Amino acid sequence: xxxxxxxxxxxxxxxxxxxxxxxxxxxxxxxxxxxxxxxxxxxxxxxxxxxxxxxxxxxxxxxxxxxxxxxxxxxxxxxxxxxxxxxxxxxxxxxxxxxxxxxxxxxxxxxxxx
Amino acid sequence: xxxxxxxxxxxxxxxxxxxxxxxxxxxxxxxxxxxxxxxxxxxxxxxxxxxxxxxxxxxxxxxxxxxxxxxxxxxxxxxxxxxxxxxxxxxxxxxxxxxxxxxxxxxxxxxxx
Numbered sequence: 001x002x003x004x005x006x007x008x009x010x011x012x013x014x015x016x017x018x019x020x021x022x023x024x025x026x027x028x029x030x031x032x033x034x035x036x037x038x039x040x041x042x043x044x045x046x047x048x049x050x051x052x053x054x055x056x057x058x059x060x061x062x063x064x065x066x067x068x069x070x071x072x073x074x075x076x077x078x079x080x081x082x083x084x085x086x087x088x089x090x091x092x093x094x095x096x097x098x099x100x101x102x103x104x105x106x107x108x109x110x111x112x113x114x
Numbered sequence: 115x116x117x118x119x120x121x122x123x124x125x126x127x128x129x130x131x132x133x134x135x136x137x138x139x140x141x142x143x144x145x146x147x148x149x150x151x152x153x154x155x156x157x158x159x160x161x162x163x164x165x166x167x168x169x170x171x172x173x174x175x176x177x178x179x180x181x182x183x184x185x186x187x188x189x190x191x192x193x194x195x196x197x198x199x200x201x202x203x204x205x206x207x208x209x210x211x212x213x214x215x216x217x218x219x220x221x222x223x224x225x226x227x
Contacts, residue, residue: 042219043205043207108159
């Protein structure tokens with residue numbers, strides 16, 4: 001089944017403890033992206049990647065890192081999480097990242113930072 | 115930067131009736147795409163319908179259709195014959211030429227049996 005997977009689905013952590021949320025897609029997509037969803041704000045883009053070893057900032061990149069060493073994986077790294085990073089996170093992918101392509105979303109990761 | 119506004123935080127519809135969700139956006143671009151995504155309680159983001167800005171014809175997908183008014187920068191979603199399974203958060207989204215997707219704040223749709 002073609003899909004985008006994220007792990008973990010739920011995570012509770014404490015301020016300052018480094019964490020990684022994994023994202024993987026099995027559709028051979030070039031383009032991958034991370035979003036965070038907060039009440040009343042919809043989804044906002046954190047980082048995106050057009051292909052392997054190419055990443056760029058979205059609207060809200062502060063406090064996050066990403067890497068794209070393989071086409072299928074695009075982990076989101078929080079080096080020193082803070083309570084304002086408590087949110088619902090979505091990974092998404094599309095075939096080539098060309099204009100107009102539909103992005104397919106993972107199931108989301110709910111993060112709580114205490 | 116583009117902005118997307120959904121002015122209805124919540125909407126309610128009777129089962130089998132029709133409901134329209136509003137979305138407006140602000141842009142100076144002439145070519146772009148618009149989407150409606152559905153987010154049920156499972157939190158999965160599901161594509162409902164998409165519209166290409168250069169196409170005048172409104173997109174339709176079964177019971178879902180849009181009213182795209184480019185000059186007014188309006189992109190409303192009409193759901194006909196509403197079903198209980200339609201209850202969800204609905205997000206309007208704008209895709210610019212740089213492939214950045216901007217979402218509105220969402221509308222929670224409740225369907226009454």
